[in-house]
Amino acid sequence: MSKPKKVITIGGGVAGTEVSSLLAELGYDVTLIEKNSQTGGKLNGWSHLFPTGRPAAQVAEFLQHKVQRNSFKTICQTDVSQVVFGNGSFLVKTSGDERLPADAVVISTGFDIFDATRKEEYGYSVYENVITSVDLENRLKAGAPITTAAGNKPCRIAFIHCVGSRDEKCGNHHCSKVCCVTGVKQATELAKQLPQAEIFCFYMDLRMFGLPYESMYREAQEKYNIQFIRGRLSEAAENADGTLQIKAEDTLSGRPLKMQVDLVVLLVGMVPGKNTAHMADLFELQREPNGFLQTEDPHLFKNRSSRKGVFLAGTCTGPMTVDETLDHARSAALDIHHYLQNK
Amino acid sequence: METPLFTYPFSIGLMFIVSFLLVVTCIWLAALSKSDRKLILKKIPGPASLKAIGETFMEALLHRKIFRKNPVLGYMHTSLAFGWFLLIVVGHLEAAVHYHTFSFPLWKSIFFRYAEPAPATGFAGHFFATSMDFLLLLILSGVGLAYYKRFNSRAFGMKKTTQLKVGDRIALTALWLIFPLRLIAEGVSAGLHRNGSFLTQPTGNLLAAILPLPLLEKPVWWAYSCALGVFFVAMPVSRYMHIPVEVLLIFLRRYGVRSQKHVNGYTRVQVFSCSRCGICLDSCQMNHANIRNTQSVYVLKQIRGRRLSDEQLFNCLLCGRCQKDCPVGIDLNDIRITQRIESTAEYNSTYDYLKNGPSPQADVVYFAGCMTHLTPSIKKSMQKLLNYAQVNYWFMDEHKAPCCGRPLIQAGQLEAAQKLIANNRDKIMQSGARTLVVSCPICYKVFSEDYKLPNVRVMHHAEYLLELVNQGLLPVHNSPKRVVYHDPCELGRGSGIYDQPRQLLGQYVELITMKHEKEDAFCCGGSLSNIKISMQERDRIRDHVLEEFQQYRPDQVVTACPLCKKTFTKGTEVEVRDLAEIVWESVSQQIIAAQPPVKQLEPEEVPS
Ligand code: SF4
Ligand code: SF4
Ligand code: SF4
Numbered sequence: 001m002s003k004p005k006k007v008i009t010i011g012g013g014v015a016g017t018e019v020s021s022l023l024a025e026l027g028y029d030v031t032l033i034e035k036n037s038q039t040g041g042k043l044n045g046w047s048h049l050f051p052t053g054r055p056a057a058q059v060a061e062f063l064q065h066k067v068q069r070n071s072f073k074t075i076c077q078t079d080v081s082q083v084v085f086g087n088g089s090f091l092v093k094t095s096g097d098e099r100l101p102a103d104a105v106v107i108s109t110g111f112d113i114f115d116a117t118r119k120e121e122y123g124y125s126v127y128e129n130v131i132t133s134v135d136l137e138n139r140l141k142a143g144a145p146i147t148t149a150a151g152n153k154p155c156r157i158a159f160i161h162c163v164g165s166r167d168e169k170c171g172n173h174h175c176s177k178v179c180c181v182t183g184v185k186q187a188t189e190l191a192k193q194l195p196q197a198e199i200f201c202f203y204m205d206l207r208m209f210g211l212p213y214e215s216m217y218r219e220a221q222e223k224y225n226i227q228f229i230r231g232r233l234s235e236a237a238e239n240a241d242g243t244l245q246i247k248a249e250d251t252l253s254g255r256p257l258k259m260q261v262d263l264v265v266l267l268v269g270m271v272p273g274k275n276t277a278h279m280a281d282l283f284e285l286q287r288e289p290n291g292f293l294q295t296e297d298p299h300l301f302k303n304r305s306s307r308k309g310v311f312l313a314g315t316c317t318g319p320m321t322v323d324e325t326l327d328h329a330r331s332a333a334l335d336i337h338h339y340l341q342n343k
Numbered sequence: 344m345e346t347p348l349f350t351y352p353f354s355i356g357l358m359f360i361v362s363f364l365l366v367v368t369c370i371w372l373a374a375l376s377k378s379d380r381k382l383i384l385k386k387i388p389g390p391a392s393l394k395a396i397g398e399t400f401m402e403a404l405l406h407r408k409i410f411r412k413n414p415v416l417g418y419m420h421t422s423l424a425f426g427w428f429l430l431i432v433v434g435h436l437e438a439a440v441h442y443h444t445f446s447f448p449l450w451k452s453i454f455f456r457y458a459e460p461a462p463a464t465g466f467a468g469h470f471f472a473t474s475m476d477f478l479l480l481l482i483l484s485g486v487g488l489a490y491y492k493r494f495n496s497r498a499f500g501m502k503k504t505t506q507l508k509v510g511d512r513i514a515l516t517a518l519w520l521i522f523p524l525r526l527i528a529e530g531v532s533a534g535l536h537r538n539g540s541f542l543t544q545p546t547g548n549l550l551a552a553i554l555p556l557p558l559l560e561k562p563v564w565w566a567y568s569c570a571l572g573v574f575f576v577a578m579p580v581s582r583y584m585h586i587p588v589e590v591l592l593i594f595l596r597r598y599g600v601r602s603q604k605h606v607n608g609y610t611r612v613q614v615f616s617c618s619r620c621g622i623c624l625d626s627c628q629m630n631h632a633n634i635r636n637t638q639s640v641y642v643l644k645q646i647r648g649r650r651l652s653d654e655q656l657f658n659c660l661l662c663g664r665c666q667k668d669c670p671v672g673i674d675l676n677d678i679r680i681t682q683r684i685e686s687t688a689e690y691n692s693t694y695d696y697l698k699n700g701p702s703p704q705a706d707v708v709y710f711a712g713c714m715t716h717l718t719p720s721i722k723k724s725m726q727k728l729l730n731y732a733q734v735n736y737w738f739m740d741e742h743k744a745p746c747c748g749r750p751l752i753q754a755g756q757l758e759a760a761q762k763l764i765a766n767n768r769d770k771i772m773q774s775g776a777r778t779l780v781v782s783c784p785i786c787y788k789v790f791s792e793d794y795k796l797p798n799v800r801v802m803h804h805a806e807y808l809l810e811l812v813n814q815g816l817l818p819v820h821n822s823p824k825r826v827v828y829h830d831p832c833e834l835g836r837g838s839g840i841y842d843q844p845r846q847l848l849g850q851y852v853e854l855i856t857m858k859h860e861k862e863d864a865f866c867c868g869g870s871l872s873n874i875k876i877s878m879q880e881r882d883r884i885r886d887h888v889l890e891e892f893q894q895y896r897p898d899q900v901v902t903a904c905p906l907c908k909k910t911f912t913k914g915t916e917v918e919v920r921d922l923a924e925i926v927w928e929s930v931s932q933q934i935i936a937a938q939p940p941v942k943q944l945e946p947e948e949v950p951s
Contacts, residue, residue: 126720
């Protein structure tokens with residue numbers, strides 16, 4: 001048998017580790033380049049996954065097992081600094097001055113979380129009691145009780161949907177897809193932890209696309225008394241006691257609405273990662289108007305980029321749930337396998 | 344000599360344009376308010392008239408401002424306008440000296456070389472003949488440049504040149520022909536009678552060598568006269584109306600007539616004063632978003648032709664960059680706002696839900712403004728600073744208060760705005776405060792110009808914080824951060840406040856000087872006044888500005904407007920801050936530094 005063909009994966013989150021494991025298992029010579037000190041990506045920061053409520057750590061562990069079993073080369077704390085295009089091959093140079101040849105490249109650089117300070121009117125990092133869904137998830141993971149900045153139990157909590165998504169003013173037209181159900185999940189978790197608290201979700205419309213999501217939403221209302229208000233937040237202001245005054249319009253009743261709450265959770269959306277943009281530049285790839293990487297065909301070739309030999313896996317192509325990311329990574333592995341076989 | 348027939352086109356054209364100008368001037372003056380007309384009558388005998396004459400000379404003839412902006416373009420305008428003016432004056436003197444009187448038929452001075460075929464004699468005769476040739480040469484050089492500009496406007500440092508309509512084409516063609524025809528006509532006469540000077544005589548000799556001059560003399564003078572006549576008749580429907588109307592504008596302005604919030608005679612005068620020089624096209628940042636038909640020159644042209652579309656009228660940032668560069672000094676922003684007021688069906692809310700309770704008494708009223716409520720960090724910094732300096736203030740719009748009204752005015756909703764203004768004004772006056780501090784330049788502009796708040800100082804926080812610093816009420820501390828300061832349109836060009844923000848900022852950080860700042864500062868692109876532009880187009884305008892900032896590699900971009908801050912924040916990784924935040928950050932750090940250090944507990948001492 002001739003020497004195994006070489007694949008480089010850039011980005012070691014959920015998609016990157018999965019695609020690398022599978023390709024290694026198929027006998028390819030895989031190298032994974034990860035910019036952080038550890039693989040696993042943002043999954044490492046999540047507490048529980050919707051819709052099952054399974055601890056994220058269990059899924060991460062499963063993926064990690066696969067990585068270990070297939071023992072491919074992983075280079076951490078490293079960026080890609082340059083790419084040289086050969087005839088059907090690539091030479092990838094890293095910030096660690098390595099020069100890695102490849103027959104195919106997978107880009108799995110993922111998404112970034114929308115920077116909520118860019119929506120200053122919601123008061124993130126100005127008011128202490130305004131947090132993001134990511135902050136909340138991290139706190140839930142740490143197991144700490146959820147309190148206000150002053151350490152009190154919050155009596156009223158507002159979740160704000162579509163922060164940095166579907167918002168022309170932020171330059172993001174797209175729906176981030178996962179935040180609606182994340183909001184339902186987190187609101188339910190808080191309702192369990194703080195049964196006395198009143199919880200409100202301010203939404204534009206609720207996108208419960210997964211099979212069990214609608215039941216989660218119903219349960220949130222019926223069992224946990226979470227109130228869903230259709231209306232977009234216009235601004236938040238702080239009262240002298242640290243509570244927050246939020247202004248919105250209830251678009252179902254058509255009335256402006258003001259509410260005093262103790263804690264505001266911003267459901268921040270997914271935006272194309274800085275690294276993803278960087279890869280688009282290095283590999284000269286087409287991007288969608290919203291900045292995510294363009295696939296060769298939105299129906300048929302969702303793992304191929306606009307450049308031959310460069311494949312895409314996961315949220316660098318658009319918002320996805322963890323489960324969808326795994327599916328996308330697996331289909332990428334298969335597509336690369338076919339490509340390399342016929343090369 | 345009898346009046347030759349060929350002079351009739353000229354005379355009829357001249358009579359036409361003179362009567363036309365008299366009539367329109369009367370119409371425009373009649374369309375001024377009574378008080379404006381009184382003002383004019385009062386000031387006519389005073390020094391304002393002299394100043395207006397001086398300004399007419401400097402601007403309408405010498406075009407000093409165009410010269411400053413662009414010397415080549417300035418030379419073109421000057422050689423044409425001033426050259427022609429001198430040609431008429433000197434020509435008249437020449438005839439007067441020749442006839443020993445000032446009472447001779449006008450055509451004799453205009454067509455002097457035809458009327459007096461005898462060669463010039465004596466010193467005076469030669470002097471005048473040479474001067475007239477020299478002036479003709481000067482004008483011809485300007486015409487040559489004008490030809491060149493039509494085909495190659497980049498040579499003039501201008502990227503765009505204006506489009507022509509039929510009236511303009513006729514007038515332009517006539518104008519371009521007048522002086523070459525004059526050269527030929529005088530040349531032909533010189534060839535026949537040897538009455539030319541250094542330019543016309545050689546031209547005549549040359550023509551004599553190749554053409555049967557006796558047959559040609561009448562036709563060329565006919566052509567010259569016709570060109571003049573056509574030019575005069577086409578003038579009212581062409582851009583060249585600006586030549587006489589600009590003079591009227593200069594006089595009215597000197598007499599103290601100003602733009603109002605409705606269309607009046609002064610608006611018309613300004614509209615007709617536009618020379619379509621196109622300088623405003625280059626100033627306009629809409630170009631960066633590839634929007635190229637809404638600039639001031641086009642809007643004025645459409646107002647003149649009564650063909651203005653809302654699309655053009657409202658697709659403008661009201662940034663005032665064009666106004667600052669306009670050599671004629673037309674109030675372009677006011678004209679656009681007036682036009683918006685005229686074209687907008689009023690929003691008919693009564694606003695009767697606006698109630699006024701008693702205002703608390705305070706020394707200072709602080710009005711943050713809607714935009715500042717969307718940038719709470721600015722608001723919070725201001726509250727902390729006012730508290731720190733122990734100012735007795737009332738935060739007027741902390742919970743609810745109507746908008747200042749300016750965005751409505753900019754959108755043309757004057758009547759609606761006035762209701763908000765009345766409500767806010769009552770509250771401010773009731774509070775007994777002597778100072779009104781605002782955080783937003785848009786508010787600043789309307790509070791200081793439209794509110795009429797007797798005995799109340801309206802201050803932007805840049806000015807007020809500087810005052811507190813100067814009174815020693817706020818500590819200063821210089822940090823090594825290098826920042827660029829972005830002048831907000833309404834505070835800078837709109838209100839002339841350039842120095843106070845820089846003085847304040849200079850005490851806290853190191854200020855970098857930029858190429859486009861103060862009057863030349865760019866608009867951030869976020870302007871509320873443009874209700875037609877798309878978000879993507881705004882982003883392009885913004886990115887262009889951010890690119891300039893980047894060249895200076897600043898640690899921070901500082902501005903004094905919540906809207907600018909919001910706009911820039913979305914487009915850059917560099918920190919964007921308002922002045923108030925910079926001051927509060929520094930003050931708060933010094934408060935912390937001044938506190939006694941907290942005692943560190945040893946691990947075993949930690950209470951469990
Ligand atoms: S998933 Fe829901 S919250 Fe997220 S962007 Fe879409 S609609 Fe908004
Ligand atoms: S508005 Fe002013 S700058 Fe613009 S074309 Fe007219 S005269 Fe020139
Ligand atoms: S005000 Fe500004 S945006 Fe409007 S036409 Fe003038 S330069 Fe252009």
